[in-house]
Amino acid sequence: MKKLGVIGGLGPMATVYFLQLVTEMSHAQRDQEHMELLLHSNPRIPDRTRYILGQSSDSPLPMMIEAGRGLAAQGAELIAIPCITAHYFHSRLEEGIGIPVINAPVETAACLREAGVARAGIMATDGTVSSGVMQKALEVQGIQCVLPDREGQGMVMSLIYDDIKAGRPADPVKFERASGQLFEKGAEVVLLACTELSLIKRDVSIGPGFLDVLEVLARGAVLSCGRLKDKYIDLIKRV
Secondary structure (H helix, E strand, C coil): CCCEEEEECCCHHHHHHHHHHHHHHECCCCHHHCCCEEEEECCCCCCHHHHHCCCCCCCCHHHHHHHHHHHHHCCCCEEECCCCHHHHHHHHHHHHHCCCECCHHHHHHHHHHHCCCCEEEEECCHHHHHHCHHHHHHHHCCCEEECCCHHHHHHHHHHHHHHHCCCCCCCHHHHHHHHHHHHHCCCCEEEECCHHHHHHHHHCCCCCCEEEHHHHHHHHHHHHHCCECHHHCCCCCCC
16 A cells, blocks of 8 residues: 555644545555555645735745655655645645645546536635636536636635634535525536535535535545545435
8 A cells, every 4th residue: 555645734624534534435444454644734834825816925835845745755655635725736746745646626527527527516715716726627527617606706715714714613504505506507516625615514414416525535545545445436426
């Protein structure tokens, strides 16, 4: 098995949930059959969205590279980052760290293609949406993207920053309105393309039609570094 390195703390609770998903998805009947995992959780890494939007000059890239190099020095052969916005820096991270970094947007696009999805809605941070990192990955696979309008995007950001990152329960009304808008625009599947939104799916029954990008990342990590349970081959629950 390859050793997995995890650059965490972006945010901290999403990192904890990622570790849980990796453990739950692994086909292991005893402790020794689980993958070896190295974690550097550093919440001091600057906010990715603020930097991408030009609201801060404090780049998160140097600290992420430093964390990744440290993990590689300890023997990690593959890196996972439980923060979708951080994938804006993917190519520079791989170059700076020197070992492969799982590309969650690319993995997500492949998952949608395999499921025959032609039109997907995106719930993500302003940074992820503005950078186009998810849209570009989907477009390569011929998948059309559906984005919230200004009001809908505001609700998504409020869920992420005012609720989850602030340690408060997510407002179900905001979630239903924001995701419902994307389904009304023709999305066959709505992507939870922020790891804070993954925590809503963990804690609340949100129904079918969603694909959690954190689950995609965890599945990719297990496929690369361990053995995957069969029930996690298909991550999209249909109506």
